[in-house]
Amino acid sequence: MRWILWIDLDAYYVSCELRDKPELRGRPVIVGPDPTRGPTRGVVLSASYEARKFGVRSALPVVRAARMCPEATWLPADFPKYERVAGEVRQLLRAQYPRVVPRSIDEATIDLDLPDPEAAESEARAIQRELRERLDLPASIGVSPSAIVAKIASDRAKPAGVVVVASEHIAEFLAPLPVRVVPGVGPKTEATLRASGVETLGQLVKGAPPAIERSLGGFASELVALARGHPHDPIEEEPGPRSRSVDRTFVEDLSELAQADAELSPLIEALADGLAHEGLSYQTVRISVRWDDFQRVQRGHTLPAAHFGPGAMRAVAPRLLSQLWDEEHQGRRRRVRLLSVGVERLRPRAKGQRLLEESPSAPED
Numbered sequence: 001m002r003w004i005l006w007i008d009l010d011a012y013y014v015s016c017e018l019r020d021k022p023e024l025r026g027r028p029v030i031v032g033p034d035p036t037r038g039p040t041r042g043v044v045l046s047a048s049y050e051a052r053k054f055g056v057r058s059a060l061p062v063v064r065a066a067r068m069c070p071e072a073t074w075l076p077a078d079f080p081k082y083e084r085v086a087g088e089v090r091q092l093l094r095a096q097y098p099r100v101v102p103r104s105i106d107e108a109t110i111d112l113d114l115p116d117p118e119a120a121e122s123e124a125r126a127i128q129r130e131l132r133e134r135l136d137l138p139a140s141i142g143v144s145p146s147a148i149v150a151k152i153a154s155d156r157a158k159p160a161g162v163v164v165v166a167s168e169h170i171a172e173f174l175a176p177l178p179v180r181v182v183p184g185v186g187p188k189t190e191a192t193l194r195a196s197g198v199e200t201l202g203q204l205v206k207g208a209p210p211a212i213e214r215s216l217g218g219f220a221s222e223l224v225a226l227a228r229g230h231p232h233d234p235i236e237e238e239p240g241p242r243s244r245s246v247d248r249t250f251v252e253d254l255s256e257l258a259q260a261d262a263e264l265s266p267l268i269e270a271l272a273d274g275l276a277h278e279g280l281s282y283q284t285v286r287i288s289v290r291w292d293d294f295q296r297v298q299r300g301h302t303l304p305a306a307h308f309g310p311g312a313m314r315a316v317a318p319r320l321l322s323q324l325w326d327e328e329h330q331g332r333r334r335r336v337r338l339l340s341v342g343v344e345r346l347r348p349r350a351k352g353q354r355l356l357e358e359s360p361s362a363p364e365d
């Protein structure tokens with residue numbers, strides 16, 4: 001039986017910093033622009049669980065966070081470090097498992113054939129131990145035959161837990177949870193659902209009220225199927241043999257092109273790294289955006305020849321994003337909820353082609 005293990009590193013940026021600054025362990029630590037050193041409108045990027053006890057959360061304005069937790073230690077974000085550590089995590093996983101798919105800078109999935117939930121759970125605990133002992137990183141792991149349920153379970157497992165949801169328990173597991181836990185359901189969708197009296201997934205088991213079907217379209221039936229324990233699992237279908245993609249949902253929606261543009265790079269690196277590991281070239285690059293009004297739009301470009309490595313993606317993706325932005329954003333004040341970079345027309349690396357390829361994206365390859 002096939003199981004997806006969704007591994008999500010806990011308080012990732014803070015955890016990367018604590019590896020270098022063990023003296024800060026057990027204390028409230030916040031990664032983000034330090035508001036005590038001058039006025040800033042920035043937000044918290046990551047908070048240790050000790051800081052969360054004071055109510056500090058990702059995306060909270062730093063000025064408020066500083067008031068809630070005056071004793072916090074503030075550290076500036078070091079993105080190159082976070083990308084480097086993410087590479088170490090992928091390397092560790094790949095040394096032991098054949099099918100490792102990066103899902104974001106701090107998330108990856110593994111799929112495994114295992115006889116029962118107990119075996120899946122002990123595998124997850126073993127991974128957790130390895131990450132802790134060898135890389136000094138805490139992780140939470142959700143385990144289920146469905147990727148979308150595994151992702152939701154990884155959230156419920158935080159911090160440092162494992163939650164296993166077998167097929168026959170999906171509906172029961174989801175029933176009490178707020179609809180907000182489903183990837184893609186933001187505050188606006190949540191409000192639409194609440195207006196029709198739907199707050200939990202369990203309330204969708206009997207079907208979606210007509211008003212919801214009207215405003216959410218096909219997504220309404222996806223939610224109903226999920227609530228009934230039969231997820232359509234778009235997350236799982238995406239990285240099929242024909243395409244690969246990585247995406248990121250933002251804690252705080254992005255309103256500027258420059259912000260979205262800056263988010264492309266870690267996605268491209270993670271995607272290229274996965275392709276290099278699988279020995280796949282790509283010919284089409286695609287980016288996709290989900291706006292805060294829930295509409296999803298995408299743009300793609302097919303290159304004249306197949307490419308290896310991140311170079312072609314780095315060249316094409318920002319262009320596609322700015323084109324999409326020009327056409328879809330101007331004058332509409334939409335904000336980006338989710339950003340995805342994908343590739344298509346994949347082919348296994350041919351013999352002898354190695355010499356022609358671009359340099360691999362990650363140091364471990």
Ligand SMILES: [Mg+2]
Pocket residue numbers: 008009010011012106107
């Ligand atoms: Mg995480």
